[in-house]
Each structure stands twice: as C-alpha cells, then as structure tokens.
Amino acid sequence: MSVLLEVEDLTKRFGGVTAVDGCSFTVDEGTVTALIGPNGSGKTTVFNLVTGCLPADSGAVRFSGREVTGMSPGRLYQRGLSRTFQQARVFPELTVLENLVVAGGWSFAGLFRQRVSRADRVRAAELLDEFRLDRVGDLLAAELSWGQRKLLEFAALLMSDPRLVLLDEPTAGVNPILIETMEAHIRARHAAGTTFLVVEHDMQFVMRLCDPVIVFDRGCPIASGTPEHVQSDPRVLDAYLGE
Amino acid sequence: MTRGGLSRAGVLAVVLAVLPLALPQHWVVSMLVFTVMYAALASSWNLIGGFAGYPSLGHAAFFGFGAYTVALIFPNTHNLSNGLLPFAILPGIAVVAGLIGLPIGAIAMRTRADVFAIVTITLLFVAQTLALNLRSLTGGAQGAGVAVPPFDVANFERPFYYAMAVLLLVAMGAGWYSQRSKIGLSLAAVRADEDKARGIGVHVTGVKLLAFSVSVGITAMIGGVWAYYVDFVYPQFAFDPLITIGMVLMAFLGGRGTLWGPVIGAVVLVPAQQYLAYELGGSQLYLIAYALVFLLIMRFLPRGILPTLTHLRRRRRLIAAADPAPRTAAAELGLAHDGQGGARV
Numbered sequence: 001m002s003v004l005l006e007v008e009d010l011t012k013r014f015g016g017v018t019a020v021d022g023c024s025f026t027v028d029e030g031t032v033t034a035l036i037g038p039n040g041s042g043k044t045t046v047f048n049l050v051t052g053c054l055p056a057d058s059g060a061v062r063f064s065g066r067e068v069t070g071m072s073p074g075r076l077y078q079r080g081l082s083r084t085f086q087q088a089r090v091f092p093e094l095t096v097l098e099n100l101v102v103a104g105g106w107s108f109a110g111l112f113r114q115r116v117s118r119a120d121r122v123r124a125a126e127l128l129d130e131f132r133l134d135r136v137g138d139l140l141a142a143e144l145s146w147g148q149r150k151l152l153e154f155a156a157l158l159m160s161d162p163r164l165v166l167l168d169e170p171t172a173g174v175n176p177i178l179i180e181t182m183e184a185h186i187r188a189r190h191a192a193g194t195t196f197l198v199v200e201h202d203m204q205f206v207m208r209l210c211d212p213v214i215v216f217d218r219g220c221p222i223a224s225g226t227p228e229h230v231q232s233d234p235r236v237l238d239a240y241l242g243e
Numbered sequence: 244m245t246r247g248g249l250s251r252a253g254v255l256a257v258v259l260a261v262l263p264l265a266l267p268q269h270w271v272v273s274m275l276v277f278t279v280m281y282a283a284l285a286s287s288w289n290l291i292g293g294f295a296g297y298p299s300l301g302h303a304a305f306f307g308f309g310a311y312t313v314a315l316i317f318p319n320t321h322n323l324s325n326g327l328l329p330f331a332i333l334p335g336i337a338v339v340a341g342l343i344g345l346p347i348g349a350i351a352m353r354t355r356a357d358v359f360a361i362v363t364i365t366l367l368f369v370a371q372t373l374a375l376n377l378r379s380l381t382g383g384a385q386g387a388g389v390a391v392p393p394f395d396v397a398n399f400e401r402p403f404y405y406a407m408a409v410l411l412l413v414a415m416g417a418g419w420y421s422q423r424s425k426i427g428l429s430l431a432a433v434r435a436d437e438d439k440a441r442g443i444g445v446h447v448t449g450v451k452l453l454a455f456s457v458s459v460g461i462t463a464m465i466g467g468v469w470a471y472y473v474d475f476v477y478p479q480f481a482f483d484p485l486i487t488i489g490m491v492l493m494a495f496l497g498g499r500g501t502l503w504g505p506v507i508g509a510v511v512l513v514p515a516q517q518y519l520a521y522e523l524g525g526s527q528l529y530l531i532a533y534a535l536v537f538l539l540i541m542r543f544l545p546r547g548i549l550p551t552l553t554h555l556r557r558r559r560r561l562i563a564a565a566d567p568a569p570r571t572a573a574a575e576l577g578l579a580h581d582g583q584g585g586a587r588v
Contacts, residue, residue: 053442073442083442091435094428102428105444111425111453143561157443 003065004029004164004195005050005081010059012045019045021219023059027164032186032196034206037216038240043199044086046216047166051083052076064163078105080163086172088149092142096133096152099141100124103156123159131155131185147178154185158194165189167198171205183209207231215239248419251503255415259408263401272400276472278513279407280465284490285497285505286414287461291454292491293499294421296434297352300487301363304370305344305459307481309336309466311374311381314476319388326393329471330406333464340463341456348455349448355437364487371482386477389470403472410468411506414461418502426450434500496540498547507548512536 005027012020020042027033035043048054050061052073061069063081076082090099101120104110114120128134131151136144141152150170157165170186171179179202186196186209200206206213207227214224217239223230230236259279263272284306292298313336317329351362374381381387394402421427429450432440441447470476490505493512498504515536519529544551 051442053438073438074444074447077442077444085439089436089439091432091439093435094431098428098431102425102432102440102445103443106425106429106446108446108449111429111446111450113425115423115425115428160444 002029003027004063005197006060006062007046007050008060008062010046010049010061011057012042012049012054013057018219020049020056023216023220025214025221025224027195027197029163029195030190030193031212032190032198032210034210034213035197035199035216036201036203036206036213041216041239042219043216044168045219047083047168047199051081051166077157077160077162080160081166082157082160082162082164083166084150084153084157084168084170086168088146088153090141090144090149090152090156093140095138095140096144097121097124097128097137099152100127100156100159103159105160127155127158130188132181147174150174150178150182151185154182158189162194164195164197167196167200169199169201171200171202179205252415252419256412259411260405263398263404267398269400272404274514274517276400276404276407277517278509279404279411280469281489281493281513282506282509283407283411283414283465284462284486285493285509286411286418287458287465288490289494289499289501289505290414290417290421290458290461291451292458293494293501293505294418294427294430294434295451295454296356296430296500297451297455298356298360298491299351299363299455299458300360300484300491301351301366302459302462302490303482303484303487304367305340305462306466306469306486307370307374307476307478307483308340308343309333309463310470310476310481311387312336312339312463313467313470314387314389315380317390317471319390319474321390323390323393326402329390329392329467330402333406333410333467336467337460337464341460344456344459345452348452348459352448352451352455364484367482367484367487371478374478374482381478384478386475389474389476391474392471400472403468406468407465410461410465413464415502415506417457417461421454422502426453430454431500492537495547496537498549498551498553501547501549501553504547504549511548 003026007026008024010020010023011018023042023046035046037043045054049056052071055070059069060067063076063079068076068079068081091102094102098116101116101124104120125134128137131154133148133152133155136148141149144152154167154170167186170182174182183205190196198206198210211226212224213227213230214221215230215233215236216222222235222239223233262275266272266275284302288299288302313329313332316332317323347366351359351366354362375383392402421430429440429445432445433447433451437447466481470481493508494505495508496512497506497508516529516533519532523529523532540548546554
C-alpha cells in the first residue's frame with residue numbers, strides 16, 4: 001500500500017495557542033483513515049492546513065509523492081484532494097444540479113462554455129442518482145434539508161474524481177438513518193478506489209467504518225492503529241477521560 | 244437563447260428604437276436619455292455588484308474617466324466635422340478603462356462586502372480630487388468643455404439616446420451571456436461563499452476580475468456619451484457620488500443579480516426623480532421624497548422588485564406541486580402547513 005498523504009512536522013500557532021504541534025502522520029492509499037480526538041485537539045486545523053485553507057507555520061505536506069505545502073485549495077482540488085466542512089457549505093441560490101456542475105474543476109477557458117451543458121447533465125445525473133438527489137435536482141440548495149445538504153456537498157466534490165476526500169464530521173447534526181446513508185456512500189466510494197480521511201466524534205461510526213484510526217491530543221497524534229488497538233490504548237483513554 | 248428570452252430582447256430593442264420617434268418632445272427625449280443611461284449604468288454595475296456580490300461604490304470614477312477622455316480628446320475648441328466621431332472612440336475607452344480596472348479590481352477585491360464598498364468609494368474621491376487638481380490636463384474646478392455636436396436641432400437628443408440604448412443592450416448582453424455561461428455559475432458561487440468556491444477549484448480571482456473589468460469598461464463608455472451630451476464636464480459632476488448611488492439604488496430596487504431588475508429600477512426611479520424634482524423643485528424636498536420612495540420599496544419589497552415577484556411565483560409553484568419531494572422542501576420553508584397543498588400566498 002502506498003502513502004497518499006504525508007504530513008510531516010506540521011505546526012500552527014494562533015497567537016499563544018499552538019493548535020497543531022509538530023504533527024506527523026500518513027494516510028495510505030485505499031484506506032478510510034479516521035482522525036479522532038477530544039474537542040480542541042487540532043483535528044480541523046490539520047484539515048485546514050492540509051487543504052491549504054490556512055498557511056502552516058512550519059512543516060510539510062506531501063500528496064501522492066509531491067510537496068504541496070502552501071498550495072491553494074483550488075489547485076489541490078484540481079489535483080484530487082478535496083474536503084467537506086463541519087457545517088455543510090453549499091451554494092443556496094444555485095440549484096442542486098448547478099451545485100454539482102460548478103464543482104467540475106473548470107479551466108478558465110471552460111468558463112465561457114454553456115452554464116449547464118448536456119454533458120454536464122449526464123455527468124451530474126450519475127451522482128444525483130447515486131446520492132438519491134435526482135428528484136430534487138432542480139430545487140435550490142436552500143430548499144434542501146440539512147442532511148441533504150451534507151450529501152450534496154459530498155456529491156459535488158466527487159465531480160472532480162478526487163483521490164483523497166477529507167470529511168469533517170460527516171454525521172454531525174444528521175439523523176440516524178442518514179448516518180447509515182452517509183456510511184453507505186462512503187463505503188461505495190471507498191470500494192471504487194477513493195481514499196478517505198475522516199474527522200468524526202461518533203465512535204460507533206468510526207469503529208465500523210475506519211481503519212486505521214489516528215488519535216489526536218493537544219495538536220499531535222498520540223496513537224494510531226486498528227480500531228481495536230486504539231480503543232485499548234491507555235493514552236487514548238487518558239486523553240478522552242482525563243486524569 | 245430561449246424563445247422567451249429572444250422575444251423579450253426583441254421587444255426591448257424595438258421599444259428602445261421606437262420610443263423617441265413616438266414621443267419626440269425634447270423634454271421627453273431628454274428624460275429618456277437619462278432613463279436609458281441609468282438603466283445601462285445599473286445593468287453594468289450589476290455585473291459585479293449584483294452577479295458577483297461586490298457592491299462597488301466607485302463606478303462613478305470610471306464614468307468620470309470616460310467623460311473626461313471624451314472632453315480631452317474632443318475639447319470645445321475642436322470643430323467636429325463628423326458628429327459621430329466621439330462615439331467611435333467609445334470601444335477604445337472601454338478597453339482602456341477595463342485594463343485600468345484590472346489592477347484596481349485585484350487590489351480592491353481583496354476586501355469584501357462593506358469594506359469593499361468603502362475602498363471603492365475612496366477610489367471615486369481620489370479620481371475626483373485628481374480631476375480637480377491636475378489643472379493643466381483637466382482644467383480643474385473650471386471644468387472642461389466638449390466640442391459642440393453638429394446635430395440637427397430638431398432631433399438633437401436622438402444620437403445620444405441611441406448611443407445610450409446601444410450601451411444598455413451591450414450591458415444587458417454581457418449580463419445575459421454571463422448567466423448563460425459558467426461565468427455566471429462561478430459568480431453566483433463567489434457571491435454565496437467565496438472561500439468554498441475557491442476550494443472547489445472555481446477560478447475566483449479570474450472571474451471576479453473579468454466581471455469588474457467589463458463592468459467598469461461599459462460604465463466608462465456611458466460616461467463618454469454623457470459628457471458629449473451635456474457638453475461640459477466638471478469634477479463634481481463627472482465624478483459624482485450621486486451617479487454611483489443612483490446606479491446602485493436602481494439595481495437594488497429592481498433586483499440585483501437579475502437581468503431585468505436594474506432596468507426596471509431605472510425606469511421607476513429616474514422618471515420619479517425627475518417628476519419629484521419638477522413638482523418640489525424649489526426646495527430640496529424632492530430629495531426627501533426620493534428617499535421616501537426608496538424606503539417604501541425597501542420596506543415592502545426588500546429583495547428588490549423582480550426577486551420578490553420571482554420568489555412569490557416559485558412559492559406558488561412549489562405548493563401547487565403535490566409531488567412529495569418538493570413538498571418536503573416546501574414544508575421546510577414553512578409554506579405547506581395545511582397539508583392540502585393549497586396555495587396560500
């Protein structure tokens with residue numbers, strides 16, 4: 001198994017707070033890797049650093065063997081590294097279909113083509129079917145439920161055929177049935193060859209879906225391994241339950 | 244183009260062509276010139292202020308740039324053998340203004356929303372101050388005269404009117420094209436959530452600069468026609484905050500981010516303003532009355548005339564469609580409490 005994402009000695013400070021502190025880990029191609037840890041342990045900041053949303057103070061990020069530290073989120077997206085947000089971010093004034101089309105990773109020249117071409121429709125229709133959004137394709141994203149928006153955000157970034165998808169709390173604020181739906185979609189995509197890095201607080205979800213699991217505390221990994229392994233690691237229990 | 248869009252464009256072109264022939268009185272045509280001018284200004288402002296969500300208050304700087312360019316190339320000492328010559332240089336003005344707009348837009352659009360509005364209004368006052376102080380070039384506060392147009396007195400306004408009408412069609416054409424292409428899709432994404440748009444590979448900077456550049460280019464051409472029409476440019480009128488505010492208000496009123504909203508806004512506001520100025524002209528009361536018109540519309544149609552109407556129509560349709568999928572969406576909007584799917588708008 002080859003290394004798809006390599007994070008090396010990454011550090012980020014916000015004033016006096018060191019959110020991410022000399023953090024190193026790797027994500028192997030073809031895995032669903034989980035990133036867990038108590039609130040404030042730096043998981044989302046790591047996401048922001050890896051995807052170029054925030055500049056790192058020091059350290060390096062390599063994606064499929066290439067140094068991508070400091071690269072803009074848009075270029076990373078076009079190279080196959082994309083993410084979702086804790087609070088699903090879709091474009092409320094665009095239709096569901098348009099939300100997919102706009103995420104197609106267009107070149108500048110591509111902007112001058114038709115807003116939603118027939119080819120776009122065909123391409124988007126597959127994803128709409130896959131995510132059962134086909135019946136709401138012409139609704140505005142503002143008219144979707146919260147859970148549907150999370151599905152839409154996930155579906156939209158698949159327009160770029162990403163190699164690695166970072167999911168920031170995919171089950172936060174959605175109902176149990178939709179959690180299962182979300183899990184099924186991740187599994188299906190994983191089976192099709194996409195690698196995932198998931199930040200999640202729902203431990204049952206993580207233990208069912210993810211392997212390996214990386215545990216974060218105070219800005220760096222303290223343990224990693226199979227779900228069973230980290231669950232029995234005393235450092236992990238300590239980080240979660242405290243002294 | 245859809246059939247509806249094509250026929251609407253055709254109707255507009257015919258109406259614009261026929262209006263001054265049907266209503267040939269000088270004062271009417273003069274008012275038409277200003278109505279169409281503001282419709283064109285609001286439509287070109289809409290490219291960046293509406294579709295991209297960057298509320299520029301600095302567009303009058305480019306309006307003034309176009310006005311002064313015409314005044315300096317065709318000063319009043321110039322004897323115009325061909326009255327159409329100043330119109331011929333307008334595309335050149337647009338290109339130069341568009342190019343000047345690139346670095347300005349690149350810097351100004353590092354800020355957003357209200358900060359962007361303040362940064363751009365600063366641009367307007369910088370331009371005005373330059374026009375006041377570069378006396379050797381602009382004539383300073385004394386203004387600059389423009390060559391007298393050698394047009395027939397009986398139909399003096401017509402060439403200016405038609406020039407403005409063409410520019411309105413250009414501005415609306417640019418808006419229409421952007422909405423039909425992925426430019427409009429990208430701009431809508433920028434307007435809603437710029438960082439997210441950047442994160443999914445949208446060419447945020449490129450598309451913003453394109454919209455800004457085209458927008459100010461058209462604005463400058465309108466300024467050029469205006470200068471030739473009024474025949475004399477002063478810094479305080481060519482770089483007038485009221486021009487900026489006028490185009491912004493009209494776009495807001497009619498519905499920014501829509502193709503026809505700015506036109507509707509201009510058609511309502513310009514004649515209203517002229518009428519109120521005529522009725523209450525002696526005092527400055529007309530400005531208060533003008534503000535009142537605006538307050539009333541913002542109170543009752545806060546999203547602008549066109550989007551409010553579109554929203555109402557969409558609600559009707561959603562509720563009328565008894566199909567369960569849109570129903571859940573309608574229910575979430577809090578529209579379908581009765582469970583009967585009856586229209587209650």
